[in-house]
Amino acid sequence: ADVHIIEIEQMKFNPAEIRVKKGDEVRWINKDITNHDITEQSSKAWASSPLSTGESWSMLATETVDYYCNLHQVMKGKIIVE
Numbered sequence: 001a002d003v004h005i006i007e008i009e010q011m012k013f014n015p016a017e018i019r020v021k022k023g024d025e026v027r028w029i030n031k032d033i034t035n036h037d038i039t040e041q042s043s044k045a046w047a048s049s050p051l052s053t054g055e056s057w058s059m060l061a062t063e064t065v066d067y068y069c070n071l072h073q074v075m076k077g078k079i080i081v082e
Helices: none
Strands: 005-009 010-014 015-022 023-030 056-060 066-069 076-081
Touching: 005 015
Parallel strands: 005 023, 015 076
Antiparallel strands: 005 010, 023 056, 066 076
């Protein structure tokens, strides 16, 4: 399985959309000056705790999903599982 890195910087997920294989690891790293979290958008089925600058959070990709930062709801991202 591969590891895919999403950086959180300047109030954005970068990249905002990624394509992965089922079972790949997706890792978010907060490089911003404020706390952020990662929350599944449709039903809030999963969420990270708030990440301080320099902290990271990972999950295994199992299905295509939209997510956002519950602390800054303009921040949105998408994982596409192929």
